[in-house]
Structure formats: C-alpha cells, structure tokens
Amino acid sequence: MDPATSFAVALAAYVLLVLSVGWLATRRASSSSEEYFLAGRGLGTLVLFMALFGTNCTAFVLVGIPGQAYHDGLGVFSVNAPIIALGIPLTFWAIGAPARRLAAQYGAMTPAELYSRRFGSRAVGVLLFAFYTLYTLLYMVTAIRGAAVTLNVVTEGGVPEWVGGAAVLVVAVIYTSLGGMRATAWTNVLQGAIFLGFMVAVFFVFADGVSDGAGVSGAMQAVREHDERLLGVKDAGLYVPTAWTSWGLAITLTVIAFPHMLVRLMAADSDRALKNVCRLYPVAIIALWVPAVMIGVWGAVAFPGLEGRDSDQIFSLMVAEYLPPALSALGFLAVLAAVMSTLDAQILTLGSMLSRDVMKPSSDERRDIQRGRIFSVVIAVAVFLLWQVGGQSIFSLASIAFSGYVTLTPTLLFGMRWPRFNARGAITSILVANAVYFLALARAGGIGSAKDPAWFGFLPVMWGLVAGVVGAVLGTLWSSRTAARA
Amino acid sequence: MLLVLHHDFWRERGVELWFGWVPEELAWRLAWMLLTLGYLIWFCAAVWVEDEAA
Numbered sequence: 001m002d003p004a005t006s007f008a009v010a011l012a013a014y015v016l017l018v019l020s021v022g023w024l025a026t027r028r029a030s031s032s033s034e035e036y037f038l039a040g041r042g043l044g045t046l047v048l049f050m051a052l053f054g055t056n057c058t059a060f061v062l063v064g065i066p067g068q069a070y071h072d073g074l075g076v077f078s079v080n081a082p083i084i085a086l087g088i089p090l091t092f093w094a095i096g097a098p099a100r101r102l103a104a105q106y107g108a109m110t111p112a113e114l115y116s117r118r119f120g121s122r123a124v125g126v127l128l129f130a131f132y133t134l135y136t137l138l139y140m141v142t143a144i145r146g147a148a149v150t151l152n153v154v155t156e157g158g159v160p161e162w163v164g165g166a167a168v169l170v171v172a173v174i175y176t177s178l179g180g181m182r183a184t185a186w187t188n189v190l191q192g193a194i195f196l197g198f199m200v201a202v203f204f205v206f207a208d209g210v211s212d213g214a215g216v217s218g219a220m221q222a223v224r225e226h227d228e229r230l231l232g233v234k235d236a237g238l239y240v241p242t243a244w245t246s247w248g249l250a251i252t253l254t255v256i257a258f259p260h261m262l263v264r265l266m267a268a269d270s271d272r273a274l275k276n277v278c279r280l281y282p283v284a285i286i287a288l289w290v291p292a293v294m295i296g297v298w299g300a301v302a303f304p305g306l307e308g309r310d311s312d313q314i315f316s317l318m319v320a321e322y323l324p325p326a327l328s329a330l331g332f333l334a335v336l337a338a339v340m341s342t343l344d345a346q347i348l349t350l351g352s353m354l355s356r357d358v359m360k361p362s363s364d365e366r367r368d369i370q371r372g373r374i375f376s377v378v379i380a381v382a383v384f385l386l387w388q389v390g391g392q393s394i395f396s397l398a399s400i401a402f403s404g405y406v407t408l409t410p411t412l413l414f415g416m417r418w419p420r421f422n423a424r425g426a427i428t429s430i431l432v433a434n435a436v437y438f439l440a441l442a443r444a445g446g447i448g449s450a451k452d453p454a455w456f457g458f459l460p461v462m463w464g465l466v467a468g469v470v471g472a473v474l475g476t477l478w479s480s481r482t483a484a485r486a
Numbered sequence: 487m488l489l490v491l492h493h494d495f496w497r498e499r500g501v502e503l504w505f506g507w508v509p510e511e512l513a514w515r516l517a518w519m520l521l522t523l524g525y526l527i528w529f530c531a532a533v534w535v536e537d538e539a540a
Contacts, residue, residue, distance in 0.1 A: 085522050
C-alpha cells in the first residue's frame with residue numbers, strides 16, 4: 001500500500017470510528033439535560049481518566065514540546081512534567097472534588113452555573129462565562145491551526161489549511177452534538193489510547209533510528225557527543241528561579257481553571273473515581289512527556305540547524321524519517337487525536353454555558369439539549385471565523401490564554417473551600433486579577449509576553465494570581481463589614 | 487519537601503549518563519515523580535475524605 005493510500009485509509013477509519021461512537025451515545029444523550037451535558041454524572045475511573053488526560057493533553061505536547069526541547073534539551077521536562085504530576089492531582093482534590101459534590105447538590109451542569117448558584121449571584125456566572133469564553137476561544141484557534149498545518153504538511157499541500165481546519169471542526173461538532181458528554185468521553189478513550197500508545201512506541205523506534213540500532217543508550221550517547229548541554233538545564237529564560245516558580249504555578253493551576261476540565265470532574269461518578277485518576281496521573285505524565293521531550297532532544301542530533309519555530313517541525317520530520325511510510329500516517333492521527341480530544345470538550349462546554357448560563361435553562365429538557373447542539377455549531381463557526389479573520393495576530397494573543405485562566409483560580413478555590421467567600425469577593429478577585437495580569441503583560445513587553453518577566457523577575461501570571469487572592473480577601477472582608485454595620 | 491526538591495537550584499545539575507544511558511537530570515526528575523506518586527497514593531488514602539452523600 002503506498003503512503004497516500006495508507007494515510008487515506010487510516011484517516012477514514014479514524015473518522016468513521018469517532019462518528020460511530022458519537023452515534024452510539026446519541027440515544028442516551030437525548031434522554032435528559034444531565035445525561036447530555038454531564039453523561040448522567042456517571043463517568044467511572046477509566047473513562048474519566050482518559051477524558052481528563054485526553055482533554056488536558058493537546059497537540060502542544062506532541063508538537064510544541066519536542067520543538068522546545070530541540071533547543072532547550074531536558075530542561076523542558078524538568079520545568080514542566082514533575083510539577084504538573086503533583087499539582088494537577090492536588091487541584092482535583094482541592095477544587096474538583098467539592099465542585100463535583102456541590103454541582104450534584106445544586107443540579108448545576110456547567111462551572112459558571114455552579115459558582116453562580118454557590119454565591120446566589122448571576123453576575124458571578126456571567127463574569128466567569130465571559131473570561132472562560134475569551135481564553136477558551138483563543139486556545140481553540142491554536143488547536144485548530146495545529147491540526148490544519150499538520151494535515152497540510154503531511155499531504156504535501158494537498159489539503160489547504162482552511163479545508164483541514166474546517167474538516168476537523170465539522171467532525172468534532174457532529175459527534176459532540178450527537179452524543180454530548182458521553183460521546184466526547186468515550187471518544188477520548190480511543191483518542192488517548194492512540195496518542196499515548198503512539199508516543200510510547202516511537203520512543204524506542206526513534207532511539208534505534210538515531211543511534212543506528214544501538215537503542216536508547218546509543219541515542220543518549222549520540223546526544224552527549226553532539227551537544228551535552230541538551231542533557232542538562234539552561235540557566236536563562238524559564239530556567240532561572242523566579243521564572244521557574246512562576247511558570248510552575250501557571251501550568252499547575254491553569255488546568256483546573258479550564259472550564260472543559262472542571263466540567264469533566266463534575267461528571268465523575270464518585271470521589272473514588274477521582275482518587276484513582278489522581279493516582280494514575282503521574283504515571284501517564286511520565287509515559288507521555290519522556291518521549292515528547294526525547295523526540296526533540298534526539299531530533300537535534302538527527303536534524304541539526306533548525307532555527308526558532310522551525311523546530312516545531314521536528315515531530316513530523318522524525319516520523320517521516322524513522323517510521324515506515326505505511327505507519328507514518330499514525331503520526332498525524334496521534335496529533336489529530338490529541339487536538340480533537342480537547343476540542344470536543346471545549347465545544348461542548350462553551351455550548352452548554354451559552355445554553356444554561358447566558359440563556360435561562362428551559363423547563364423542557366429536550367429544548368435545552370437542542371439549544372446545546374445549536375450552540376455547539378455556533379461555537380465551531382466562531383472559532384473558524386476567528387482563525388480566518390484574525391490571522392497570525394491571534395496566535396500571539398493565544399499565548400495569554402494559559403496564564404489568563406490562572407487569574408480565575410482564587411475564585412474557584414475559595415468558592416469551594418472558604419465558606420465566608422462571597423459574590424463581592426469573587427467579582428473583585430476576577431476583575432482585579434485580570435486588570436493586574438494585563439498590566440503585567442504590558443510591562444513584560446505586550447501581548448505575547450506571558451513567558452517574559454514583568455516585575456522582579458516574576459512572570460505576569462504570578463502578579464495576576466497574587467492580585468486575585470488579594471482581591472478575593474479584601475472584597476469578601478469589605479462586604480462582611482458592610483453587612484455587619486447594616 | 488517535594489517543592490524544595492523541585493526547586494533544586496542548590497544542586498549541581500550534571501550532564502552525566504547514569505548506567506551509561508539515563509541522563510542525570512532525567513533520573514533526578516523521574517525519581518522525584520516516583521516520590522510524588524507515593525505521596526499522592528498516601529494522600530488519597532489518608533487525607534482525602536470521601537463524601538458519597540452528595
């Protein structure tokens with residue numbers, strides 16, 4: 001079978017499979033709003049874990065991390081993987097577990113709805129929705145672009161970028177709107193297995209390729225001979241103590257603030273399932289991140305001389321060089337699976353928030369589900385237009401999203417763990433945190449400077465977070481004193 | 487303790503290959519992550535109180 005045919009067959013099989021899963025979930029999804037938006041709050045350990053891990057991991061880990069490791073070496077692993085292996089499970093405990101319980105108690109189906117009911121304030125829900133939407137739309141545009149560019153490269157320009165991006169969105173919208181949360185969770189099991197399995201397998205294949213059959217040991221020796229600094233940690237940029245700490249906070253706290261992650265935690269069937277996910281997370285992080293970083297480090301030996309962002313091609317170059325032509329299509333499927341496992345969750349979550357937080361929930365559940373489906377299409381069209389109209393400027397804007405989500409974490413945490421925390425505290429926290437975050441971005445060099453220091457060597461995210469905590473405390477205490485005087 | 491070990495700027499970060507194939511930096515981080523796994527297993531068993539009432 002020639003490469004083009006094997007690519008077409010693999011792609012067709014994948015699309016057919018995810019659409020079938022969506023169709024299988026349709027009947028159950030149509031039975032109630034809770035079933036459509038939250039899979040009946042019934043996700044057990046395996047599906048919950050794959051849904052969370054699949055949603056958490058985007059094409060950034062498969063394509064962006066090797067590209068960064070190409071230049072920075074193992075330090076990319078050191079600054080990212082360990083702290084998220086600890087931090088993400090702890091945020092699942094601190095925010096996810098009480099959010100799940102409280103959401104079930106209130107009958108809330110979206111994060112904004114949960115916090116709106118917790119505070120008895122529609123304003124908190126609308127404000128959360130506004131910032132969730134801002135940051136998530138930017139995040140989605142980069143994901144679509146990643147898939148579209150990869151498809152364009154793999155087909156050697158045969159599929160124009162706009163066609164590839166539109167096709168990915170259409171497939172994701174079809175199975176998401178058909179089967180709701182259950183369809184996205186089930187497809188995430190398949191998608192997670194594809195990209196995790198692929199990365200573990202190619203780790204050994206690429207080691208053999210780079211070292212001419214001498215395996216991992218030979219590949220490491222080759223790196224040492226090529227440039228031994230790639231086996232250590234740089235002492236500049238993200239790797240100096242202040243940036244290291246700020247970045248650690250950003251990547252740890254941002255995940256729980258993704259609305260599409262929190263809503264999945266709300267869909268867990270029990271605390272036990274959440275605990276099991278926390279135990280599995282570090283193992284999965286190792287399985288995914290070690291190969292991702294080593295692809296970049298070994299790629300520096302195999303393809304020296306790539307400058308700047310050109311190193312983002314290293315994943316595709318290694319796949320094309322060391323995998324048999326018939327299997328290289330799997331590389332694209334792995335990227336596609338990682339993109340779609342996040343994209344479907346984002347489409348569903350923003351659609352459900354539009355349906356339930358901006359519009360008032362309908363008493364007719366079927367109408368609620370129909371509205372959710374229509375809004376999923378609206379979100380997909382908005383993302384496509386934003387990508388097409390915004391051009392390159394959107395991608396520099398997108399870099400603010402990950403740190404921007406962190407400005408919401410004081411509200412998310414205190415809302416679950418501090419009984420006195422109230423609506424005024426939440427609103428003050430969100431507004432002050434975002435104001436300070438954007439000021440810090442401007443100080444650091446403007447939009448797109450989220451990884452550059454703002455003041456005293458700390459990144460903008462750190463200042464936004466501190467402002468959010470201060471805003472939450474002052475806002476809450478101020479309103480408590482006002483109430484006491486009254 | 488885990489956070490102190492993660493912020494290991496006091497450590498001399500070498501580029502040696504342990505056992506001829508594991509970079510020292512990677513070995514250190516993987517060992518840290520195994521400690522983390524142990525901590526999370528303990529945390530889930532001893533600290534995290536399940537509430538099935540909701």
